[in-house]
Amino acid sequence: MSFEKKYTADIVVEKVKSILSELTGISDINGIKFTPGDEKGDVVFPCFVFAKSMKKNPAVISAELSEKIKEKGLDDIFSEQKSTGGYLNFFLDMKKFHSAVVSDFVKLQDKYGSLSKGEGKTIVIDYSSPNIAKPFSVGHLRSTNIGSSLSKILRFAGYNVIGDNHLGDWGTQFGKLIYAYKNWGDPKVIEKDPIKELLNLYVRFHEEAGLNSDEHPEEDNELEDKARAYFKQLEDGDPEITEIWKWMRDISLKDFDKVYKMLDVSFEEMLGESFYNDKMEEIKQIAEEKGLLETDEDGVKLIRLDKFGISTPLLLQKKDGASLYATRDLSGILYRKRTWNPEAILYVVGEEQTLYFKQLIKASELLGLGSNCVHIAFGLMILPAEGKFSTRKGRVIFLEDVLKDAVDRARKMIEDRDFSEEKKQEIAQKVGIGAVKYNDLSQNRVKTVGFDWDKMLSMDGNSSPYLQYSYSRAKAVLRKAEYNGDRTWNDSVELEKDEKQLLNRLSQFHSIVESSAVQYFPHIIANWLYELARDFTSFYTNVRILSSEEPYRQNRLILTDFYSSVIKTGLSLLGIETSEEM
RNA sequence: GCGCCUGUAGCUUAAUUGGAUAGAGCAAUAGACUACGGAUCUAUAGGUUGAAGGUUCGACUCCUUUCAGGCGUGCCA
Numbered sequence: 146m147s148f149e150k151k152y153t154a155d156i157v158v159e160k161v162k163s164i165l166s167e168l169t170g171i172s173d174i175n176g177i178k179f180t181p182g183d184e185k186g187d188v189v190f191p192c193f194v195f196a197k198s199m200k201k202n203p204a205v206i207s208a209e210l211s212e213k214i215k216e217k218g219l220d221d222i223f224s225e226q227k228s229t230g231g232y233l234n235f236f237l238d239m240k241k242f243h244s245a246v247v248s249d250f251v252k253l254q255d256k257y258g259s260l261s262k263g264e265g266k267t268i269v270i271d272y273s274s275p276n277i278a279k280p281f282s283v284g285h286l287r288s289t290n291i292g293s294s295l296s297k298i299l300r301f302a303g304y305n306v307i308g309d310n311h312l313g314d315w316g317t318q319f320g321k322l323i324y325a326y327k328n329w330g331d332p333k334v335i336e337k338d339p340i341k342e343l344l345n346l347y348v349r350f351h352e353e354a355g356l357n358s359d360e361h362p363e364e365d366n367e368l369e370d371k372a373r374a375y376f377k378q379l380e381d382g383d384p385e386i387t388e389i390w391k392w393m394r395d396i397s398l399k400d401f402d403k404v405y406k407m408l409d410v411s412f413e414e415m416l417g418e419s420f421y422n423d424k425m426e427e428i429k430q431i432a433e434e435k436g437l438l439e440t441d442e443d444g445v446k447l448i449r450l451d452k453f454g455i456s457t458p459l460l461l462q463k464k465d466g467a468s469l470y471a472t473r474d475l476s477g478i479l480y481r482k483r484t485w486n487p488e489a490i491l492y493v494v495g496e497e498q499t500l501y502f503k504q505l506i507k508a509s510e511l512l513g514l515g516s517n518c519v520h521i522a523f524g525l526m527i528l529p530a531e532g533k534f535s536t537r538k539g540r541v542i543f544l545e546d547v548l549k550d551a552v553d554r555a556r557k558m559i560e561d562r563d564f565s566e567e568k569k570q571e572i573a574q575k576v577g578i579g580a581v582k583y584n585d586l587s588q589n590r591v592k593t594v595g596f597d598w599d600k601m602l603s604m605d606g607n608s609s610p611y612l613q614y615s616y617s618r619a620k621a622v623l624r625k626a627e628y629n630g631d632r633t634w635n636d637s638v639e640l641e642k643d644e645k646q647l648l649n650r651l652s653q654f655h656s657i658v659e660s661s662a663v664q665y666f667p668h669i670i671a672n673w674l675y676e677l678a679r680d681f682t683s684f685y686t687n688v689r690i691l692s693s694e695e696p697y698r699q700n701r702l703i704l705t706d707f708y709s710s711v712i713k714t715g716l717s718l719l720g721i722e723t724s725e726e727m
Numbered sequence: 728g729c730g731c732c733u734g735u736a737g738c739u740u741a742a743u744u745g746g747a748u749a750g751a752g753c754a755a756u757a758g759a760c761u762a763c764g765g766a767u768c769u770a771u772a773g774g775u776u777g778a779a780g781g782u783u784c785g786a787c788u789c790c791u792u793u794c795a796g797g798c799g800u801g802c803c804a
Contacts, residue, residue, distance in 0.1 A: 189747090317803060317804085318804075441801085456800080496732060496798070499731055500731075524798095527797080559766095588741085597739085600738095606753060610766055653743095679751090682767070
């Protein structure tokens with residue numbers, strides 16, 4: 146079923162690698178750089194790495210190697226090879242190279258760039274995970290975006306991906322909500338605007354409990370104790386409490402659905418924490434059997450991790466017998482192992498939980514749950530003036546509002562275009578939502594981001610509308626040309642500088658996908674796509690396509706088609722849609 | 728106090744994992760052919776990579792110290 150995807154760029158690098166291995170006798174050669182179109186060389190190798198073991202000046206090494214290669218002769222995809230300083234530089238026969246790259250595309254079409262590295266392997270990605278009965282705020286945007294994009298990238302890299310939305314639908318927070326609801330709640334008011342009203346109740350609980358100032362330690366707070374008691378009742382299956390919980394869960398899910406629809410995000414699974422309610426005993430048993438479970442003087446059950454350099458123990462059970470986050474997560478690992486036997490479980494969760502995941506992962510190892518868990522941390526989104534978002538304090542920005550605003554802004558830009566009402570809305574949707582996603586995904590995920598309306602909704606320069614726009618222009622050319630999909634490349638003609646540049650860039654797509662997938666960094670793809678789009682725009686402005694003569698015209702149409710296919714695929718890996726007109 | 732993360736141009740940021748001259752966008756300034764679609768393109772200006780040492784052929788990247796900010800540090804998630 147699997148055929149190996151071999152890309153021209155890889156073949157070229159492998160050839161260099163085998164030449165070097167043969168000459169030096171070193172089997173594992175690292176450090177070869179593939180930089181097609183660079184004036185210094187298309188494939189470049191710094192010989193400095195050999196200097197120590199060979200005890201020679203790198204410049205001498207590179208010169209000697211160069212001489213030997215000259216005697217031996219090179220594969221005819223190369224045109225030249227020379228030594229400059231300590232570098233050994235190879236040059237490609239560009240006509241042959243470009244023609245091979247085009248034929249990669251012709252073979253693979255919209256699969257161009259995909260990999261087979263993940264075939265037969267499963268990865269579970271735990272992401273988004275909003276809390277039920279709380280608003281879907283911009284704070285959840287990053288996990289949702291990054292997780293969704295990673296699942297697409299890994300799928301493109303060949304993995305079987307299970308995206309699991311680990312809903313926060315269990316825990317003490319429900320005790321708080323139920324307390325607030327029973328004391329101050331009015332079902333009629335809630336039905337009208339459920340999420341906002343539940344938020345009000347949640348905030349009121351923290352105000353009344355005095356938890357919003359730092360003076361009251363949480364442990365001896367009367368309201369907190371009552372809340373914990375309600376959660377305990379929920380966990381014990383009290384019918385009345387369960388009924389309220391179900392109702393809150395339902396109205397929340399309806400609300401989340403709206404946001405997921407707008408974002409065009411979907412999950413393979415939406416198990417949620419409550420799913421593990423009846424599966425937690427086993428975890429405690431395993432911990433018990435392994436002699437890891439301790440009970441402290443208050444009756445709290447925990448696993449100590451001091452020996453492993455983690456001074457904070459992982460708590461599995463509260464003194465009242467109720468479960469904690471960790472208990473449910475460990476059950477989750479066990480369940481996932483049994484159900485999918487994944488290669489890895491990725492947790493796309495904010496960096497503020499780094500310590501927790503260190504504990505969790507270590508505990509999972511000790512318990513022998515057998516999955517490779519990775520915390521994909523990302524920086525917090527904060528409000529520049531006030532700092533952290535806080536649901537407790539009611540300091541939230543609703544994601545739905547941000548998304549609507551983005552769509553409105555995009556809509557204004559095409560208002561006077563000659564599109565149907567429906568079309569306008571569709572375009573505004575793609576552009577507006579795309580801008581928000583791209584803004585998030587185009588930067589390294591570990592940095593803290595300040596929430597900024599203008600930045601988030603930016604539509605020019607390095608932004609998704611720029612990429613989407615270049616796609617529409619490419620498609621417009623193909624429409625006008627009545628391009629029939631004839632992909633016979635004429636390799637006898639000389640290419641313009643911009644054409645070469647574009648092809649060189651396109652030849653790197655799969656390796657960009659690769660490094661993005663192994664590092665779990667969507668921004669690598671985003672930034673590469675931007676460079677690609679610039680190359681195309683430059684080609685588009687400097688080279689006539691439609692009015693050129695054959696066979697130039699045919700080649701240029703293929704290039705345009707090639708580009709439009711890659712940019713579309715690439716954007717889809719970020720969860721961004723394209724439109725043929727905009 | 729301790730631990731983790733971050734610090735690059737006025738602002739937002741990239742740098743192929745230690746490689747050749749630190750690359751972009753925004754904002755600023757000066758320009759562009761009736762334009763295969765101007766949400767575009769070209770150019771100029773803007774940098775002691777927070778600071779100081781160290782490691783080496785070579786450092787934004789690694790080590791030490793230090794400054795600044797963020798996050799976390801037992802019954803929230």
